[in-house]
Amino acid sequence: MKTELSKIRSELEDALLYDDTFTSSAGKLNEATALIREALFKIKSNISEDGFESQNDEIEFFKLFKPAILALKIGLIYRYNLKLNEPVGTSETILKYYESEIKSIQSFFRINSFHYQYYKNNLTNMDTDYFLRNAGPLDLPTEDINDLDPNFSTPMSLLFAKFKGYESIQQFSLNQIALACAEPTKKTPGDSLKWTGDSINVVELAYGLYLTGQLNNGNASLNQIVRWLEENLQVKIGVVQRRFTEIGRRKRLSQTKYIDQMKENIQEKIDQGNS
Structure with missing residues (x-):
């Protein structure tokens, strides 16, 4: 039962x-x-x-x-x-x-x-x-x-x-x-950042932030995080749950390709030292 x-x-x-x-x-x-x-x-x-x-x-x-x-x-x-x-x-x-x-x-x-x-x-x-x-x-x-x-x-x-x-x-x-x-922040043209990678990578990032409870003491919902990322990174994700199924369907590649790539690059930087 x-x-x-x-x-x-x-x-x-x-x-x-x-x-x-x-x-x-x-x-x-x-x-x-x-x-x-x-x-x-x-x-x-x-x-x-x-x-x-x-x-x-x-x-x-x-x-x-x-x-x-x-x-x-x-x-x-x-x-x-x-x-x-x-x-x-x-x-x-x-x-x-x-x-x-x-x-x-x-x-x-x-x-x-x-x-x-x-x-x-x-x-x-x-x-x-x-x-x-x-x-x-x-x-x-x-x-x-x-x-x-x-x-x-x-x-x-x-x-x-x-x-x-x-x-x-x-x-x-x-x-x-x-x-x-919160004090409203004034943005200058130089402050603007735009996501130029694949939008599916933002989905990995969103789920990573949500499942590890990194925002609002773990109380931020998945959709709140997605909207925040879309607004601040000027990227359109769409229905996040549907995009997540795309990650699950990956066969040849790692299902967490982007996060794995981040891990490898950070580890490589650590191995190289601070130079």
């Missing part, structure tokens, strides 16, 4: 990654939430049919797997509303708006501080009370912790999803603050 669940999750994440504009309009947001709802339905059906092989598998599902899926929905809806209500004004106005949002999120973490510390420190001593469906009432109550379906929820799975989702919103808000604080 784990393999099937991982496949469903992977397909969902790929679909959301393919188009990161889901928070740009209500229509787009509805598309994204529909994808998540469909994935959850498939996951629930799998669990209803196959169950869990062990107690540890059930705990892992409700502690890590399901909260990660729900956090995607929480994050999408939250970001949509943040951008929808973002004030029109100076950088200082936008700065205060997102700082206020961060304070609100931190207040939520403080209200639920006992369980948030359990989440942050990856503790396990209460897992059988928190993440098994037949667990009884909690000794330490907290607000809004239950899903509607007792066969597909546990006392803490939704709260853990909120922790994960709100952390992503906190990072998103920090990124918006950084953008608001």
Whole structure:
């Protein structure tokens, strides 16, 4: 069952990654939430049919797997509303708006501080009370912790999803603050750089930056990185996922030809010394 669940999750994440504009309009947001709802339905059906092989598998599902899926929905809806209500004004106005949002999120973490510390420190001593469906009432109550379906929820799975989702919103808000604080740079004609190599090489570069988490503490999406490269290097990539399949189809050459070439040239330079 784990393999099937991982496949469903992977397909969902790929679909959301393919188009990161889901928070740009209500229509787009509805598309994204529909994808998540469909994935959850498939996951629930799998669990209803196959169950869990062990107690540890059930705990892992409700502690890590399901909260990660729900956090995607929480994050999408939250970001949509943040951008929808973002004030029109100076950088200082936008700065205060997102700082206020961060304070609100931190207040939520403080209200639920006992369980948030359990989440942050990856503790396990209460897992059988928190993440098994037949667990009884909690000794330490907290607000809004239950899903509607007792066969597909546990006392803490939704709260853990909120922790994960709100952390992503906190990072998103920090990124918006950084953008608001950034000083615009004036470019001179001599500053302009243009990519003159093969555009497929930019695809390798984009995936390398994305998969190694080099930008925005690993929170920059693949499409954000591609747009940034296109804008700053004056190159057109097109649909990056389709271009990536071109890399996968390489047979005679290395599938990472450009990055391999970079590695060889850098190593050659190192071998030659600093001259």
